[in-house]
Amino acid sequence: MADESQRPIVVKKIKKGGHGHHGGAWKIAYADFVTAMMAFFLLMWLLGSTSSGILAGISDYFRTPLKTALQGGEGTGASTSVIKGGGTDLTKSTGVVAKGSPREQTEKVRSRGEQEKKMRQLEQRIKQQLDMTLSKNEALKALENQIRMEMTPDGLRIMIIDEQNRPMFQSGGFVPLDHTRLILQQIGRELNGIDNHISISGHTDANRFSGGGAGYTNWELSADRANAARREMVAGGMADEKVLRVVGLGAADPINKQNVFSSENRRIAIVILTKEAEERIRTDGVSDQTEQVPAAPVKEGQ
Template sequence: MSDDSQRPIIVKRIKKGGHGHHGGAWKIAYADFVTAMMAFFLLMWLLGSVSKGNLKGIADYFNNPFKVASQGGSGAGAAESLIQGGGRDLTQDAGQMKKGGNEETEIARDRKRLSELKRKFETMINDKAQQNTKLAQFKSQLRLDMVAEGLRIQIVDAQSRPMFKSGSSELEPYARDVLHEISQLLNDVPNAISLSGHTDAQQYAGGQSGFSNWELSAERANASRRELIAGGVANQKVLRVNGFAEEVPLDTKNIYNPVNRRISIVVLNKDAEQDIRDQAGMGDDGAASAVAPKAPTQ
């Protein structure tokens, strides 16, 4: 019989393993997050410190890069030197930032002038209506609104009171009086104006091959131009005269509605005026470059 006291005593110790090494991946991710947040707040600070003129220049660049790059201006290197925004060197104010501020001020003045002109027109119409003048009869046919190009003044036809004789560009006498009244206020602002004529969809028997609504709308717009000048508007203030025929109706549901026959006068803001000059191939100096014809060779 064996002695139990002589048996060896075996002690089992279980070693618990520690967590494995995770490395520094979380540190890199956290550093990227902090860097992104710093970049975001820096961007917000820059946007808050840039003038509205420069912001508009940046927006214009992304809308039409070729135009901004070719014309320059705010946001496209308005400074004459290669150093963007600082004039000839970084210590000078002349350059992009200064021009952007001037441009912003001019836009604000332009907007204020047109708003004041709109108020004057509304006051004139109300005063004439109380005096029971010929213009009072046209009160319901005069429409004023602000559009992208500036202040738009529309004179629309009524079934019982058309501006022109039927199928003609000859103005009725009361329509002349209305245009003369309007011309007195157009000279209060230095802005150029644009005129456009519109007809309804009633076509001529001759069709497009003969005299059509295109010719009629253009001749009516030009007849209105002549009356505005006769009323005192400077000839050089008229920048554009268009005829749209029946292509842009006021009443799209009824293209034969008399209100679609109208004359539209737009007092242009500076941006719209410059766009028209650019489309016509005119530079910032307001004059097209003339090329002298070559003398014939002998």
């Protein structure tokens, strides 16, 4: 019988199956996702808490970055806040008060509405007065179609227009005829009761001017007619300082663009200006988008 103590001992190890090791790549991807979401929500919060004036300034910067570079300084101004562009006034954009702030925009809309209402009332009043003036004279009734009124972005425009057989001025000259003088003086009396300033422009047709001295063209003729209209309106009682601009445009702005030689292109245009149009004329069309605010002195240690 064999010795059992000499038999070899066999140990069997059973290796259980399991999932392989994936490493930490998923953690990196998840961290990137969370960071992107935080940045997105931070951007949304900043856009929601920033005034429209500052947003407009940021938009202007990206459209014309050279402007800021040429002006110098930090951004477009100097801020008195520790956080650049911050401060107690949310309409400030790095030391600059934006004219496009919500409050100012609301005031502008309200002002435009009030001005338009006044212009409409003035239009009705002038029409009534002119109708009364024309009705008193049978010869003047035929001029009714030669007086036109319309609202424009610059204000209420009153036009006195030539017709083929009813000119407003002497042929080839700038002296107004009697019916033209009567109408201009009546308009002058009505306009003297309003606060707005006016602009007067003279227009001709495209026919080459053959009268007058050397170098006298439609440009000079239209300017002389506009100035003659101004004199008649002042003679009617209008204060001379109400006139903000008198210009001659020659044949450059015809009513009848299909026929630049038409008689209706010869006209006098009187515009009762809105406040915005007055400001634009006074500044030659240049208006600052922002109002500079002087920066507070910086103390040592700040």
